[in-house]
Amino acid sequence: MNPVLHVSDLQVSYYTDAGRARALDGVSLSLAAGEKLGLVGESGSGKSTMALAMMRMIKPPGRIEGGKVIVEDTDLMSLSEGDMLDARLSKISYIPQGAMNSLNPVTRIGAQMTDAIRAHDPRARPADIKRRCLEALGSVDLRSEVFRMYAHELSGGMKQRVCIAIGILLNPKVLICDEPTSALDVVTQRQVMETIDRVQDQIGAAVILIGHDMGLMAQFVDKVAVMYAGRLMELSTVREMFTDPKHPYAQALISSLPNLDNKGVFQGIPGLAPSLLRLPGGCPFHPRCPQVMEICKTEVPKFQFLPNSNRLAACHLYSSAERPRS
Amino acid sequence: MTPLLEFQNVTKVYSRGLLSRHSTTALSGLSLKLEAEQPTIVTVAGESGSGKTTLAMLLLGFIEPTEGRILYRGQDISRLAGEDRLTFRREVQAVFQDPFAVFNPFYPVDHLLSVPINRFKLAKSRAEARTKMEAALSAVGLQPGEILGRFPHQLSGGQRQRINVARALLLRPRLLVADEPVSMVDASLRANILETLRNLQTQYGVSIIYITHDLTTAYHITKSIVVLYRGAVMEVGDVDAVIKQPQHPYTQLLIDSIPWPDVNRHWGETEIKAKETDFSDHRAGCKFYARCPFAMDKCRTPPPLFQIGDFQAAACYLYDKNPVIESEHLSELLPI
Numbered sequence: 001m002n003p004v005l006h007v008s009d010l011q012v013s014y015y016t017d018a019g020r021a022r023a024l025d026g027v028s029l030s031l032a033a034g035e036k037l038g039l040v041g042e043s044g045s046g047k048s049t050m051a052l053a054m055m056r057m058i059k060p061p062g063r064i065e066g067g068k069v070i071v072e073d074t075d076l077m078s079l080s081e082g083d084m085l086d087a088r089l090s091k092i093s094y095i096p097q098g099a100m101n102s103l104n105p106v107t108r109i110g111a112q113m114t115d116a117i118r119a120h121d122p123r124a125r126p127a128d129i130k131r132r133c134l135e136a137l138g139s140v141d142l143r144s145e146v147f148r149m150y151a152h153e154l155s156g157g158m159k160q161r162v163c164i165a166i167g168i169l170l171n172p173k174v175l176i177c178d179e180p181t182s183a184l185d186v187v188t189q190r191q192v193m194e195t196i197d198r199v200q201d202q203i204g205a206a207v208i209l210i211g212h213d214m215g216l217m218a219q220f221v222d223k224v225a226v227m228y229a230g231r232l233m234e235l236s237t238v239r240e241m242f243t244d245p246k247h248p249y250a251q252a253l254i255s256s257l258p259n260l261d262n263k264g265v266f267q268g269i270p271g272l273a274p275s276l277l278r279l280p281g282g283c284p285f286h287p288r289c290p291q292v293m294e295i296c297k298t299e300v301p302k303f304q305f306l307p308n309s310n311r312l313a314a315c316h317l318y319s320s321a322e323r324p325r326s
Numbered sequence: 327m328t329p330l331l332e333f334q335n336v337t338k339v340y341s342r343g344l345l346s347r348h349s350t351t352a353l354s355g356l357s358l359k360l361e362a363e364q365p366t367i368v369t370v371a372g373e374s375g376s377g378k379t380t381l382a383m384l385l386l387g388f389i390e391p392t393e394g395r396i397l398y399r400g401q402d403i404s405r406l407a408g409e410d411r412l413t414f415r416r417e418v419q420a421v422f423q424d425p426f427a428v429f430n431p432f433y434p435v436d437h438l439l440s441v442p443i444n445r446f447k448l449a450k451s452r453a454e455a456r457t458k459m460e461a462a463l464s465a466v467g468l469q470p471g472e473i474l475g476r477f478p479h480q481l482s483g484g485q486r487q488r489i490n491v492a493r494a495l496l497l498r499p500r501l502l503v504a505d506e507p508v509s510m511v512d513a514s515l516r517a518n519i520l521e522t523l524r525n526l527q528t529q530y531g532v533s534i535i536y537i538t539h540d541l542t543t544a545y546h547i548t549k550s551i552v553v554l555y556r557g558a559v560m561e562v563g564d565v566d567a568v569i570k571q572p573q574h575p576y577t578q579l580l581i582d583s584i585p586w587p588d589v590n591r592h593w594g595e596t597e598i599k600a601k602e603t604d605f606s607d608h609r610a611g612c613k614f615y616a617r618c619p620f621a622m623d624k625c626r627t628p629p630p631l632f633q634i635g636d637f638q639a640a641a642c643y644l645y646d647k648n649p650v651i652e653s654e655h656l657s658e659l660l661p662i
Binding site: 042267 | 373374482483512515516517518521539540541542543545546566569570579580583584585586587588589592593
């Protein structure tokens with residue numbers, strides 16, 4: 001199947017007074033239509049930067065320093081500013097973290113949805129616009145009265161679903177959801193995730209779900225990508241990731257999860273995530289890795305296929321060519 | 327024996343202005359007792375709007391109950407004065423949800439620890455204060471040398487939340503109210519904080535009221551649980567029983583909605599559709615009536631607690647063949 005999204009070697013740095021922070025260091029992945037990818041990692045691992053870079057919304061002092069983001073056949077990085085404006089929402093759509101707080105408090109929901117369509121299609125007829133808005137609201141399970149309501153009249157879950165409705169107004173090919181449910185209760189969370197699932201089926205988009213809740217990932221996505229210090233550590237199907245994680249960081253992440261069977265066992269990951277300004281040499285995870293080898297301290301492991309599988313990992317344990325000479 | 331803490335039929339109603347007809351019952355008729363002899367961890371669970379935070383605010387004495395009394399070691403906390411009030415303030419401590427908001431960004435984090443030391447005159451000299459601060463930080467698994475003298479923005483959320491626990495520990499509390507202490511912390515750091523809380527109970531004999539909407543962490547840290555929905559108790563009991571065999575339809579929905587990190591366990595297997603709470607419903611009776619698939623006519627009157635097991639009871643007429651438990655005896659269903 002042809003991938004609808006192909007990201008290759010994406011590089012983003014933030015230039016601060018204290019130096020250059022490499023927030024994304026050569027991230028590559030691809031995704032087919034209708035697929036769901038989970039992007040997990042601790043705070044500061046570069047998940048949100050990844051989303052912003054794909055939308056070309058990185059603001060100074062950050063800079064996209066290289067790489068391609070290809071949606072269908074268009075490289076978003078090569079578009080002019082004007083064309084990129086058009087591409088946002090119609091090709092690639094982003095539901096930011098805490099999106100529900102980004103609704104304008106003084107205009108009606110309908111006006112904000114109309115704005116989005118107008119910006120892409122200035123000559124659309126008002127009746128058409130309204131019909132498309134109501135359809136979008138309907139597909140996220142909201143009553144049509146919401147069109148005439150203000151943000152403060154809606155609950156958190158409803159606001160979040162309005163944001164999803166705006167995100168899918170123009171049938172994008174890729175939908176990026178950055179922690180869409182982190183401020184919601186479990187029941188509302190389930191409702192929002194079910195909504196995303198249903199609209200994805202309708203418009204056939206690829207979905208990237210960003211978050212640190214592994215439970216949500218297990219229930220929702222097809223593939224999981226684990227990020228650490230701006231690099232991908234492992235990319236596997238959700239079943240492989242939860243039953244047989246390969247990268248030591250992924251293993252630590254999975255075993256730190258609370259489950260029904262291991263009551264009262266708490267296993268955090270020792271150590272702290274490194275500062276992006278002072279990354280350790282070699283593999284960024286080596287100071288916390290229980291299986292660290294000499295080579296890990298000097299050489300950055302390549303993100304490559306594991307032997308005889310279509311899983312990817314960046315770890316010297318699996319790079320046979322680079323095994324330490326005994 | 328005087329219990330450490332006792333809620334006697336506590337109700338809190340928020341009314342909206344003088345002329346408004348609407349009022350919100352945030353907590354209705356809760357009775358709860360914590361014994362002084364055996365420190366324990368009790369979870370209070372529920373969605374937003376279930377009255378969890380109201381319970382914490384009442385317990386800390388920030389707001390007063392509309393009806394009923396809250397006793398701390400036999401004394402009504404709204405009548406405490408002078409010396410007693412100061413003791414209460416020292417012995418009942420809180421850890422709040424947001425580890426970012428409680429720090430003053432203009433001071434190094436030492437400030438958060440030195441203020442209570444000065445306030446309660448815990449140290450005679452600076453050196454003694456410093457030793458106490460270092461001991462408290464070590465007790466929560468932090469390196470004092472890495473923490474003291476730094477500013478809040480230089481520390482991670484997990485570190486800050488542990489400093490909050492250290493601050494509470496410094497005062498040698500008897501009771502700790504932890505209101506969603508891990509919901510804003512990275513998943514990989516949650517384990518550390520929960521472990522720290524559990525050590526407080528086992529090693530320092532602190533009783534903990536753990537308020538959360540996250541039943542996965544509740545399951546791991548506590549023995550007993552109280553499930554609230556819109557201010558009313560839905561189900562209480564042993565955490566194993568309640569989470570593995572939930573009886574009340576609401577608890578079933580709640581537990582079915584937990585995204586377990588297990589690919590073989592799917593959410594959404596019960597028939598109850600995930601839907602948000604509708605706060606405009608002010609009818610008397612079971613608060614879950616409007617959403618409940620088993621709703622019957624008699625649900626229009628508030629259901630009492632029906633005993634289901636030695637350590638489990640649900641407020642639901644589906645179990646009306648079982649013996650009724652008076653709400654004053656609710657604490658007997660909570661194993662320690």
